[in-house]
Amino acid sequence: MKILYIALKFDYGIPKRGFSFEHYNFYDSLIKMDDGRHEVIYFPFDEILLEVGQEEMNKKLLMVVKEEKPDLCFFFLFTDEIYSETIKKITSSGVLTYNWFADDHWRFPIFSRFYAPNFSWISTTDSQAVEKYKKIGCLNIIHTQWACNHFMYNPKFSTGDPNKKYEHEVSFVGQPHSDRKKIVEELNKVNIKVDCYGGGWPNGRVSQEKMIEIFSKSKINLNPTKSSGGIDMNSLGKILLSKKQGKYKINLPWQWPNYIKSFLGRRREQIKGRTFEIPGCGGFLISGLADNIFDYYKPDKEMVFYKDQRELVDKVRYYLNHDNERVTIAEAGYKRTVQEHTYEVRFREIFKMMNR
Numbered sequence: 001m002k003i004l005y006i007a008l009k010f011d012y013g014i015p016k017r018g019f020s021f022e023h024y025n026f027y028d029s030l031i032k033m034d035d036g037r038h039e040v041i042y043f044p045f046d047e048i049l050l051e052v053g054q055e056e057m058n059k060k061l062l063m064v065v066k067e068e069k070p071d072l073c074f075f076f077l078f079t080d081e082i083y084s085e086t087i088k089k090i091t092s093s094g095v096l097t098y099n100w101f102a103d104d105h106w107r108f109p110i111f112s113r114f115y116a117p118n119f120s121w122i123s124t125t126d127s128q129a130v131e132k133y134k135k136i137g138c139l140n141i142i143h144t145q146w147a148c149n150h151f152m153y154n155p156k157f158s159t160g161d162p163n164k165k166y167e168h169e170v171s172f173v174g175q176p177h178s179d180r181k182k183i184v185e186e187l188n189k190v191n192i193k194v195d196c197y198g199g200g201w202p203n204g205r206v207s208q209e210k211m212i213e214i215f216s217k218s219k220i221n222l223n224p225t226k227s228s229g230g231i232d233m234n235s236l237g238k239i240l241l242s243k244k245q246g247k248y249k250i251n252l253p254w255q256w257p258n259y260i261k262s263f264l265g266r267r268r269e270q271i272k273g274r275t276f277e278i279p280g281c282g283g284f285l286i287s288g289l290a291d292n293i294f295d296y297y298k299p300d301k302e303m304v305f306y307k308d309q310r311e312l313v314d315k316v317r318y319y320l321n322h323d324n325e326r327v328t329i330a331e332a333g334y335k336r337t338v339q340e341h342t343y344e345v346r347f348r349e350i351f352k353m354m355n356r
Contacts (some may be wrong), residue, residue: 001032001038001071001072001351001356002039002041002068002069002070002072002146003038003040003041003070003071003072003073004036004041004043004065004068004070004072004073004074005026005027005030005038005040005041005042005043005073005074006024006043006045006061006073006074006075006076006082006331007020007022007023007026007027007043007044007045007075007076007077007078007264008020008022008023008044008045008046008076008078009023009042009044009046009047010023010044010046010047013046013050013078013081014103015047015050017339018194018207020207020242020334021273023044023245024073024149024152024208025147025152025343026076026100026148026343027040027042027275028152029140029149029342029344030074030342030346030347031153032151032344033343033344033347033348034348039065041068041116042072042237043061043064044057045057045061045081045082045287046078046081048060049081050078054081055299057066057081057082058082058083061082061086061090061121062086062089062090065071065090065095066093067353069095070095070356071096071356072095072096072097072098072351072354073085073095073096073097073098074095074098074100075098075099075100075119076099076100076102077099077101077115079111080189082113084118085117087119088118090250091118091119091120092202094243095258096120096121096354096356097118097120097121098119098120098121098122098123098350099115099116099119099122099123100122100123100144101115101116101122101123101124101125101129102125103126103270104124104125104126104129105126105128105265105266105268105270105291106262106263106265106268107127108124108126108129108132108210108265109258109261109262109265110258110261110262110301112124112133112134113133113136114314116133116136116138117136117138119140120140120354121140121141121142121353121354122138122140122141122142122144123141123143123144123350124141124142124143124144125144125145125146125270125271127143127288127291127292128291131341138313140354142281142353143342144349144350145276145296145341146271146273146275146276146347147273147276147341147343147345148273148274148276148277148279148280148337148338148341148343149277149280149308149342149343150280150337150338150343150344151344152208152212152282153212153215153277153280154212154216154271154280154281155217155281155282155334156213156216156217156281156282157217157282166217166218166219167213167217167218168195168214168217168218168219169193169195169219169220170187170192170194170195170217170218170219170220170221170222170316171190171194171195171196171197171214171215171218171220171221171222171321172184172194172195172196172197172198172221172222172223172224172272173196173197173198173206173214173215173274174198174199174224175198175199176196176198176200176201176274177200178223178224178226179226179309180224180226180267182309183222183224183277183309183312184196186312186313187312187313187316190313190317190327192313192316192317192320194222194345195214195218197210197211197214208219209250212281214355215277215278215281215282215283216281216282216283216289218283218284218326219284219320219326220284220285220286220316220319220320220326221274221278221283221284221286221320221332222285222286222312222316223272223274223275223278223285223286223287223288224243224288225269225270225271225272225287225288225289225290225337226267226269226288241277241340245262245341249308258265264266268291269288269291270288270290270291271290271291271292271293272297275287275293275297275303276296276337276341277297279297279302279330279333279334279336279337280334280337280338280341280342282330282331282334282336283330284304284305284319284326284327284330285303285304285314285330285333286306286312286315286319287304287305287306288302288305288306289305289307293305296332296340296341297334298332298336299337300329301332302329302330302332302336303333304319304329330337
């Protein structure tokens, strides 16, 4: 299949931050899946936008579609870099268009619902968003989920070895928003050290390769599922102001209800990519509960879950002292991941539903 892949190349579109999540996971999986049989043409709209500007980038996209005649245009939209009219023209020309919508628990009311009708097919990772899309007339909707790029994320040593040498007792990779600092503080109170990495922690951000190593070489990996949805001046300000293309604009009063829905949606606990990436590296994961998470992993068999901070502390202490149980669960989670929860598996399912 000839795929025109249209997404960010750099993290948040900023070259100095390195490659984006989409680049490491979606693009890398597409070019390697099915033994590399698909022809994937990369259209990194953020890189092209920096070179020629938004209008010319959109014109170039239309030109590339016309010249390449792809079987599928695979989009992963960021914000409003690509015009709705551009997508409409591609879809109406007879080319199959598809977009993977992310974070619909909060982006649906202010973003996804406006762009979705322009595509032939769309997908969402939010189980509650499926009916919302149907209500606005989007019937070609696929409920999918984040996964693990098994071509890149893999164990750094045998998953079933209880005698392997770890570099971290407990680790966390991610930003220190919501209740994450409090979680670390509670664990520190009982003399459990947590090695934290990411913007906002003293250790700072780490490379993709280092992150994978941390997942694999930690006795316990933490995965808090609360989003950054606390009530403060910054969050309230997002109801009144929105940022597009680096510029702020005032949200009109009739738009406020949608931004309030978006704000409230941020407070829902959601499945993250980490949920699949960590077990894909052979790592043992203790995760917060999230929307339909039990559809993907068996509790206490393939992954461990906690309801609140007190339960998390108890479970961290327990599994630090029960090596065989911890290793057995990590190995089962790894096997489930590589069998069912890779992007290769996800994309095959999506392509099949689209008759591709």
